[in-house]
Amino acid sequence: MTWITILWPMVTGACVTMALIHLRTGLRQKPGAAHLLFSLNAFVVAIFSCLELASTRVGSPTQFLELQRWLDIVGAAMFVSLTAFVWVFLGTGRKWLAFLGPVVMCAPLIFDLLPQPKALFLEIPTLRTVETFGGATYTVADGARNPLLGVFYLGVLLILVFVADASVTLWRQGTRRRAAVVGGTITLFVLGAGALGTLVDTGVLRTPYFVSFAYLAIVMAMGGELSDDVLHAAQLARDLRESEARMTLAANAANLGLWMWTVPQDKVWATEKLKLMLGFAPAEPITLGSFLMRLHPEDRKPTHQALQQALKEKSDYSVEYRVVPPDGHHRWIAAHGRVERPDANGAVRMLGVCIDITARKQAEREGLRQRAELAHLSRVTMLGELSSSLAHELNQPLGAILRNTEAAELFLQDPSPDLEEVRAILADIRNDDQRAGAVIDRMRSLLKRREVEHNLLDLSALVSEVVGLIRPDAGSRKVQLALEAVSSVPLVRGDRVQLQQVLLNLLLNAMDAVSECAPDLRQVTVRIQPAATQVEVTVSDTGHGIPPDKFARLFEPFFTTKANGMGMGLPISRRIMEAHLGSIRAETGSAGGATFHFTLPVAKEESGS
Numbered sequence: 001m002t003w004i005t006i007l008w009p010m011v012t013g014a015c016v017t018m019a020l021i022h023l024r025t026g027l028r029q030k031p032g033a034a035h036l037l038f039s040l041n042a043f044v045v046a047i048f049s050c051l052e053l054a055s056t057r058v059g060s061p062t063q064f065l066e067l068q069r070w071l072d073i074v075g076a077a078m079f080v081s082l083t084a085f086v087w088v089f090l091g092t093g094r095k096w097l098a099f100l101g102p103v104v105m106c107a108p109l110i111f112d113l114l115p116q117p118k119a120l121f122l123e124i125p126t127l128r129t130v131e132t133f134g135g136a137t138y139t140v141a142d143g144a145r146n147p148l149l150g151v152f153y154l155g156v157l158l159i160l161v162f163v164a165d166a167s168v169t170l171w172r173q174g175t176r177r178r179a180a181v182v183g184g185t186i187t188l189f190v191l192g193a194g195a196l197g198t199l200v201d202t203g204v205l206r207t208p209y210f211v212s213f214a215y216l217a218i219v220m221a222m223g224g225e226l227s228d229d230v231l232h233a234a235q236l237a238r239d240l241r242e243s244e245a246r247m248t249l250a251a252n253a254a255n256l257g258l259w260m261w262t263v264p265q266d267k268v269w270a271t272e273k274l275k276l277m278l279g280f281a282p283a284e285p286i287t288l289g290s291f292l293m294r295l296h297p298e299d300r301k302p303t304h305q306a307l308q309q310a311l312k313e314k315s316d317y318s319v320e321y322r323v324v325p326p327d328g329h330h331r332w333i334a335a336h337g338r339v340e341r342p343d344a345n346g347a348v349r350m351l352g353v354c355i356d357i358t359a360r361k362q363a364e365r366e367g368l369r370q371r372a373e374l375a376h377l378s379r380v381t382m383l384g385e386l387s388s389s390l391a392h393e394l395n396q397p398l399g400a401i402l403r404n405t406e407a408a409e410l411f412l413q414d415p416s417p418d419l420e421e422v423r424a425i426l427a428d429i430r431n432d433d434q435r436a437g438a439v440i441d442r443m444r445s446l447l448k449r450r451e452v453e454h455n456l457l458d459l460s461a462l463v464s465e466v467v468g469l470i471r472p473d474a475g476s477r478k479v480q481l482a483l484e485a486v487s488s489v490p491l492v493r494g495d496r497v498q499l500q501q502v503l504l505n506l507l508l509n510a511m512d513a514v515s516e517c518a519p520d521l522r523q524v525t526v527r528i529q530p531a532a533t534q535v536e537v538t539v540s541d542t543g544h545g546i547p548p549d550k551f552a553r554l555f556e557p558f559f560t561t562k563a564n565g566m567g568m569g570l571p572i573s574r575r576i577m578e579a580h581l582g583s584i585r586a587e588t589g590s591a592g593g594a595t596f597h598f599t600l601p602v603a604k605e606e607s608g609s
Contacts, residue, residue: 002136004208008053011212015046018223025226034089038226041081042219048074049212056138056208061124064141069117072152076106078215082186083159085222086166090182092173093166101162105155108148122146132206153194160187178225185221189214257354259337261288263311274354277333279325296322296330310350314339317352332361404429453495454580456603459535460489460528462496466503467526470511478519479511485528492535492600494580499600502576502584505569506539506596513543513594533602534582540595545588554586573598 019042026035051071058064080102087098111118124143131137167183170176193214200209257274261267268286270278278294280286288307292300299321310317317337322330337352408425411417467483474481507524514522527538546554555574570584577584577598584598 003134004056004136004138008049008212011216012046012049014216015042015049015219018219019043019046022223022226034085035226037081037085037088038222041078041085044074044077044081045212045215045219048078048215052209052212058127058139061127061141064124064127064139065117065121068120069112072109072112072120076109079105079156079159083162086163086182086186090166090170090178092169093162097158097162097165101155101158104158105152107155108146108152111146118146120146120149130206138208156190160190163187181221181225186218189217259352259354261350263349277331277354277356278323294323294325296324310337310339317350320357331356332358401429401433454493455496456491457494457496457499458489459492459537459600460485462499463503463526463528463537466500466507470504470507474511474524477511477515477522479514479522479524482523482525484525486530489528489530489535490602493603494600498576502573502598503537503539505573509569510539510541513541517543534599535602536597536599538595538597540589541593543593545592546586546594551586
């Protein structure tokens, strides 16, 4: 056994070992093309090493030519797989060079397909045995070389140009270590193997060609860079797991649930916190369909539409929905997410976060209930202020009914009563009864506790009702109450009682503001002014106006300019207008006094939108 028979099997074993390692990595890792190409190249080098070793022990020219055929083919496969690896791993270089080099190199191999291989030698008359250092011997062929062998070396040179170009481009992009290790090693050892072969051919060195050893260095350099990538990926995976653990801890502390929906596969990843919110078991898989089935029936369609719209428009996703888990306890969830589109083929996945807002929703409902109670209390208070004038307005029809009834009794005592007069009296009684009933109905609607109902309303008719309700009080205060309205006012959408409350509050404030003026100067005017998209109601008075230092605080809760006021009328009015998508504001009148404006959007049915 000599050093030749020891070293070449070592090269083969090293290449096979590295090939197997990266084959497994390439099959398991995505993307794994670089690992698979490296594994192929290492396997080919191992085969070349075995053939190279066999060529040093061949016994006849015919056997030598047959081995040379396979050495040429496997050598070409080494360079082709090397070129493919560089193209994929470095990701740079000119494509035409990557294609041209292997094609030119493989062209002379047509001669190896002949029954008598002639790619390297046209003929081999004899073989001779050469003794090298250490007493080792190897076989050398003496024969006429094929002149077209230069085409093979031209192809190798083109491949080296491609590798150099790819390495320089990668260097300029900033990845200098990889460019130097991979590109530099390939260039250095291929040129070194060529120089060594020239020295062997000229007889300067009495050794085998050592092509396998040069390629082993290249394989080790490429494998080392690939291994660094694997180690880096493993470190990134560890960092990612640590980051996920910290993120999950922070999300749980903030009562957040994280999710990711892979759209093509319809798979939803969710943290345990989110699965608990939605009522899923920790190991239970989630799809879009199973997620939607956990929602309240009324929220399934809006939630699904919001998701589809986000995917279609590449926009963010934000929605609130109710969850009905198996335990039956409804939960409110607020979800926010965004679409990831790494390429032009469509959405790949959506990422988002969910938070349980059940407590907030309960607090909002409680706040609405309390505001409704406060608004009701405000209406009761206002009606208390109107009690004397309302009593007077009721006494008038009731007194008229009494007098007409007494008159009818007198007429009926006559043996021949005037029936036409009795009919007229009964008609008056009916009209007075309807008048009193209307007053009572208006009071009942304002006093009644009820849910908010947004319906189509004729704002002109509503204003007329409120003005009719408050006119007796205005008469008792000697206030001139005027209503200015156009004949056609667009419909609005809102709650009749709440809007009556806003206008009633503004009218009472206006009459209070003019109470200190002379009777002939006590004027309150209500105007209705329609526009293209909204209707404005204006209440103006001729009082002393609003002090400038108090103007900015008019709509603050519990702030009042009245001696006995609660300071809740205007804040409640502002909340009501905001709930109706309208607005309310105050300003100083051009002739003194104060002017309040509130606006409401025209109903969609009327605006045609």
